[in-house]
Amino acid sequence: MSASWTWHGGGVEAARAHFDGEDWIDLSTGINPHPWPGTNALAIDWQRLPERHELAGLEAAAADYFGVDPRHVCAVPGTEIGLRLAGGLVGGSAHYVAPTYRTHGEMIAGAIRTTLDAAGAGTVILANPNNPDGRALSSAQLRGLLDRRDPGAWLLLDEAFADVDPALSLAGAIDDARPLMIFRSFGKFFGLAGVRLGFVLGPSPMLDAIRAALGAWPVSAAAIAIGTAAYRDRSWTEAMRARLRNDAAALDAVLAAAGHAAIGACPLFRLIEVPSGIALFEQLARHAILTRPFAEQPRWLRIGLPSTGEALARLETALRG
Missing domain, CATH: 3.90.1150.10 (Aspartate Aminotransferase, domain 1)
Structure with a gap:
């Protein structure tokens, strides 16, 4: 095939x-x-670069939707890039829980395939809900996984499909002290994959490093306008x-x-x-x-x-x- x-x-x-x-x-x-049906009603200026305050407005709208502080939210041009950038920053040894999205095995060089039951106390890459089998873990189960991390190890949690049920998200556990990064997709739930918009949620120092790697204007004016409006459409x-x-x-x-x-x-x-x-x-x-x-x-x-x-x-x- x-x-x-x-x-x-x-x-x-x-x-x-x-x-x-x-x-x-x-x-x-x-x-x-x-x-999401509101794209054609938005006025997008294709002749200028996005302003910093507009990007900040997008991240604030997304943060309110996710239930976290805006300083823990970084917009990226699709979660695919966010996963790879974060994996490069974390580095070290890691396990990814399979079956899962193919990129999880490529985030950190040398990452080893494992199962949920066999996941140890090191850095773990996990999706919830999972793709392709749709397995869903409760927030209590995820917090248990987070609490078992060894010093210096991370829980890297792909929540690309979590919009369908906010109770599945661990976003409320994000702060500067916990070794947790979450990846959220805009295109899947809102049905606009071509916008190429995603978010990394995590400790501020890690997000600062991701922003530095992305450089200026990480997402387009269209992504900013569409994402801001859609996240506010409760x-x-x-x-x-x-x-x-x-x-x-x-x-x-x-x-x-x-x-x-x-x-x-x-x-x-x-x-x-x-x-x-x-x-x-x-x-x-x-x-x-x-x-x-x-x-x-x-x-x-x-x-x-x-x-x-x-x-x-x-x-x-x-x-x-």
């Missing part, structure tokens, strides 16, 4: 070229199919959380009717285990539906939320073969 579809979600153009077909449905990414946020839960329940019902048990507590995607994930991936692709297979777990297939009832019905038909 080509790395076009097993490396990350996406790759619709490659799928169209390989499988043919029109009107593709992309269920491979775990990105909210109902994006009514949309609350309504979307409820909508995603309902959409996930509808997806679960379709999967169950096709004989598949849905795994995961994150409503933006579901994981199923089948005799051959690649075979089911190709079956769905012949119906112009793109999902996410895994080279290292050939029985897994991750399926994101269809955006409409019509898309869900197409998935239901395609699952029947």
Whole structure:
């Protein structure tokens, strides 16, 4: 199976070229199919660089949304860059809890793959909710992991999907004394991955080092304007959380009717285990539906939320073969 579809979600153009077909449905990414709707109403000045106070306003809006002090929030051009910068600053020996997002294994050179039960007291890289299996740990469980860190060790916590349930976040534990850094994605929950906006939450000295590495103007004027407005739109946020839960329940019902048990507590995607994930991936692709297979777990297939009832019905038909 080509790395076009097993490396990350996406790759619709490659799928169209390989499988043919029109009107593709992309269920491979775990990105909210109902994006925040306010982008076109914003006035963005493309002819000037962002002002420092505008970036500070974005970080303040995000901090209020996350429930932390703004001095513990640093905007980055996507969490992918934030993960790699923070990993380079922490360095040393580390373990990453698998299965998980591929970049976690690349954050710190020599990081060793482990399981949640076997994670020791050194630096640990962990996602909550986890991708791709949707495992979710309580804040009490996460605090227990944090409290077990050895001196000089860190808990590096990827909360890219935590917006769906704020109770899952450990952001309230962020301060200058705890060895905790959290990574938050804007694009996944708000459905605007192309904005390329994320945040690192952590002790001020670590964030100062990340800002120094990023240099001036770390994110675009568009990212600042869109992120600031979206994080302040609390009514949309609350309504979307409820909508995603309902959409996930509808997806679960379709999967169950096709004989598949849905795994995961994150409503933006579901994981199923089948005799051959690649075979089911190709079956769905012949119906112009793109999902996410895994080279290292050939029985897994991750399926994101269809955006409409019509898309869900197409998935239901395609699952029947």
